[in-house]
Amino acid sequence: MNLNFLLGDSIISPLGFGTQLNLEAIRQGETALQSHTNLSYQKDSFYAGIIDNDLLDEAFSRIGNLRAYTKLEKMMLLSIHQVLEDFPYLDLERTGLVIATTKANIDELGKGRFSEDRLMLWKLGEVVAKFFGFQDKPMIVSNACVSGALALKLGNDLIQSGRFDHVMVAGGDLVSEFVLSGFNSFQAISPEPCRPFSNDRQGISLGEAAAAMLIGPKTGKGETRIGYIDAVTANDANHISGPSRTGEGLYSSISRLLKANKVKPSEIDFLSAHGTATAYNDEMESIAFNRAGLQDIPVNSLKGYYGHSLGASALIESIITRHNMLNNELFASRNFTDLGVSRPLNIIQQHRSSELNLALKTASGFGGCNLAMFLKKVQDE
Amino acid sequence: MNKKYYIKDYVILRQGRLIRNGEVLLEAGNPELKDFLRKIYKSFGMRYPKFFKMDDLSRLGFLAAEILFDQEKPEADTALIFANSSSCLETDKAYSKTMSGFPSPSLFVYTLPNIVLGEISIRHGLRSENLFLVQDRFEPTTMIDYSHSLLNKAKASNVLCGWVDLHNTDYDVFLWQIAASGRLEHNEEELNKIYLPE
Known part of the structure; x- marks a missing residue:
C-alpha cells in the first residue's frame, strides 16, 4: 500500500x-x-x-x-x-x-x-x-x-x-x-x-x-518528507466523560499501533501527548504511557501555547510535530513546573535540537475515545 | 484489497416500528419518542440503570445495538462506525437552556455525537475502533470505504455501522453488522434498499 x-x-x-x-x-x-x-x-x-x-x-x-x-x-x-x-x-x-x-x-x-x-x-x-x-x-x-x-x-x-x-x-x-x-x-x-x-x-x-x-502521495524528488504511517483508535469502554483509571483505551491504541508496525518503544524519538492539564486526564496518560514503555521518550503537551482547541487540537499538534521533525527540534511543554502525575515522564522542559525520525501522536476525548498515530521522516534516495 | 464483505444483521427504528432483518418485532403506532423508547426497553426485558441517564440520541443507538446483539454477543474488537445528520442538536438546545441559570454537566456530556459510541462500548466491553461522521443525509459510501479499510488492515474483526439521527421529534435509526460471508453484499445499493424500501 x-x-x-x-x-x-x-x-x-x-x-x-x-x-x-x-x-x-x-x-x-x-x-x-x-x-x-x-x-x-x-x-x-x-x-x-x-x-x-x-x-x-x-x-x-x-x-x-x-x-x-x-x-x-x-x-x-x-x-x-x-x-x-x-x-x-x-x-x-x-x-x-x-x-x-x-x-x-x-x-x-x-x-x-x-x-x-x-x-x-x-x-x-x-x-x-x-x-x-x-x-x-x-x-x-x-x-x-x-x-x-x-x-x-x-x-x-x-x-x-x-x-x-x-x-x-x-x-x-x-x-x-x-x-x-x-x-x-x-x-x-x-x-x-x-x-x-x-x-x-x-x-x-x-x-x-x-x-x-x-x-x-509524494510529489517531486530529493526531499525530506513526513509520512503518515498508521493510526489506531481504541475506546476505554469505561466512562463517557471520565478517563479510564488504568489508561486502558490509550494503552490499547498505543500497544496495537506498536505491534501492527513492529516498532519498539525505544525507536520513538518524540511523543506529542494530549495533556489537557485536568487532574484525571494527565494522570491517565502517564499510566498509559508507562504501561506502553514510553516513560523515557521526550514528551510535551502544546496546550500551554494554544489552550485546548477540541476538534482542531490533534490536527494542530500533528502539524507542529511534522515541522518539529523536518527541523529536528523539540518544543518545551509550556507552563510545566514539577511532575504531578504518579508515573515518570520525560517532559521536555526547554526548546532543543534533536534528530527526530519517528514520532508518536496521541489524543483522548469524551466518549472514551483514544488515538495513537505514527509519523515518520522519509528521505528520498 | 477488493475483498468482499456482506451485510449480516440489521435493525431499523422508525415511526414506532422496530424491524430486525426484515421482521417487524414491535409496532407501536406512532407514539412519542420517549414512549417508544420505554416500550422497547420493557418489551425486551432490559435492565440497565445507565440507560435512564442517557440522552435520547444515545438511547436510540443503545437500544438498536441491544437488539442487534441480542442473539450473539459482539467480539471485543468490533469497530463502531456511526453517522447522522443532526449531530446532537437536540441535546445542544436542551443544554443551552440551562446556561443562563445552572449549566447542567449531565446534559453537557451528551453534547458530542460520539458519546453514543461510548455508551455502546461500555455496555458490551468494546475497546475498539470508533468513528462518528456527520452528513446531510444517509449516504453509506464513506462508512463502507472506512469499514472495509479497517477490516482489510486487521484493525477490527467485525464492524457495526449505524445511522442514528434525531431532529426535533423525528428519529431515524439503521444499524447493520458486516461479515465475511452472507447473502447481501455490503455495498451502497443493498444498504439503500434496506434503508429505504420501495
Missing part, C-alpha cells in the same frame, strides 16, 4: 495566521492564553486563546465576503486557502475534503444571524466545499477531542482505498460560551493558564483555532 505524506499545512490561531508564524511564536515562548472577561456568561476572568475579530476580518477580507461567513468559517477558509496557495495545480475533482469539529458554529445558536441550518455540522462542510470548489461531498468527523487526528486517519484510508488522490483535512473549533460554561460546570476550567502534567495543574484552558493539512 502506497505511503501518504503530510504535504502542506496551515494553522490559524491567536499565535498567528500561518504555520510559520505559529512555529516562530512558540520558539519565542509566546502563548495564545490571555485573560478574558468579555464573554457574558463568565463573570470572573478566565484564560483562553481567542482570535481577535478585527485581525481575522482584515485577513479574511482579502479572500471573501466578511458578512457571508461565521467566525469559524472564516478561520477554516483562511487555513485551507493558505494550503491551496502552495498547491495551485491540485485537482479538486480528485481531492477529498474531511473536516474535524466538535461544535462547529455552536456560537450562533439562538442568535439568528444566519439561517438555522448553519448550526448543522454538515452545513459547515458544504460552505467550505462551495467556497473552493471541492467536487465530492465533504466528510465531517465529530469524535470529540480525537477528531483532528482521526480525520487524518480517515483521509489516509480513503486515498489508499482509491477514492481520492489527495485529501484536504481541516479542523476547527471556537471558544464559545456553550463550551466554556460546560467545562466550567465540571469545574474543569483552570483559573490560570493550564499547566499540563504539572503538580500545580488546575484544569484546562480553552483555545480556538483552525488548521488544514493536505495529505497524499
Whole structure:
C-alpha cells in the first residue's frame, strides 16, 4: 500500500495566521492564553486563546465576503486557502475534503444571524466545499477531542482505498460560551493558564483555532518528507466523560499501533501527548504511557501555547510535530513546573535540537475515545 | 484489497416500528419518542440503570445495538462506525437552556455525537475502533470505504455501522453488522434498499 505524506499545512490561531508564524511564536515562548472577561456568561476572568475579530476580518477580507461567513468559517477558509496557495495545480475533482469539529458554529445558536441550518455540522462542510470548489461531498468527523487526528486517519484510508488522490483535512473549533460554561460546570476550567502534567495543574484552558493539512502521495524528488504511517483508535469502554483509571483505551491504541508496525518503544524519538492539564486526564496518560514503555521518550503537551482547541487540537499538534521533525527540534511543554502525575515522564522542559525520525501522536476525548498515530521522516534516495 | 464483505444483521427504528432483518418485532403506532423508547426497553426485558441517564440520541443507538446483539454477543474488537445528520442538536438546545441559570454537566456530556459510541462500548466491553461522521443525509459510501479499510488492515474483526439521527421529534435509526460471508453484499445499493424500501 502506497505511503501518504503530510504535504502542506496551515494553522490559524491567536499565535498567528500561518504555520510559520505559529512555529516562530512558540520558539519565542509566546502563548495564545490571555485573560478574558468579555464573554457574558463568565463573570470572573478566565484564560483562553481567542482570535481577535478585527485581525481575522482584515485577513479574511482579502479572500471573501466578511458578512457571508461565521467566525469559524472564516478561520477554516483562511487555513485551507493558505494550503491551496502552495498547491495551485491540485485537482479538486480528485481531492477529498474531511473536516474535524466538535461544535462547529455552536456560537450562533439562538442568535439568528444566519439561517438555522448553519448550526448543522454538515452545513459547515458544504460552505467550505462551495467556497473552493471541492467536487465530492465533504466528510465531517465529530469524535470529540480525537477528531483532528482521526480525520487524518480517515483521509489516509480513503486515498489508499482509491477514492481520492489527495485529501484536504481541516479542523476547527471556537471558544464559545456553550463550551466554556460546560467545562466550567465540571469545574474543569483552570483559573490560570493550564499547566499540563504539572503538580500545580488546575484544569484546562480553552483555545480556538483552525488548521488544514493536505495529505497524499509524494510529489517531486530529493526531499525530506513526513509520512503518515498508521493510526489506531481504541475506546476505554469505561466512562463517557471520565478517563479510564488504568489508561486502558490509550494503552490499547498505543500497544496495537506498536505491534501492527513492529516498532519498539525505544525507536520513538518524540511523543506529542494530549495533556489537557485536568487532574484525571494527565494522570491517565502517564499510566498509559508507562504501561506502553514510553516513560523515557521526550514528551510535551502544546496546550500551554494554544489552550485546548477540541476538534482542531490533534490536527494542530500533528502539524507542529511534522515541522518539529523536518527541523529536528523539540518544543518545551509550556507552563510545566514539577511532575504531578504518579508515573515518570520525560517532559521536555526547554526548546532543543534533536534528530527526530519517528514520532508518536496521541489524543483522548469524551466518549472514551483514544488515538495513537505514527509519523515518520522519509528521505528520498 | 477488493475483498468482499456482506451485510449480516440489521435493525431499523422508525415511526414506532422496530424491524430486525426484515421482521417487524414491535409496532407501536406512532407514539412519542420517549414512549417508544420505554416500550422497547420493557418489551425486551432490559435492565440497565445507565440507560435512564442517557440522552435520547444515545438511547436510540443503545437500544438498536441491544437488539442487534441480542442473539450473539459482539467480539471485543468490533469497530463502531456511526453517522447522522443532526449531530446532537437536540441535546445542544436542551443544554443551552440551562446556561443562563445552572449549566447542567449531565446534559453537557451528551453534547458530542460520539458519546453514543461510548455508551455502546461500555455496555458490551468494546475497546475498539470508533468513528462518528456527520452528513446531510444517509449516504453509506464513506462508512463502507472506512469499514472495509479497517477490516482489510486487521484493525477490527467485525464492524457495526449505524445511522442514528434525531431532529426535533423525528428519529431515524439503521444499524447493520458486516461479515465475511452472507447473502447481501455490503455495498451502497443493498444498504439503500434496506434503508429505504420501495
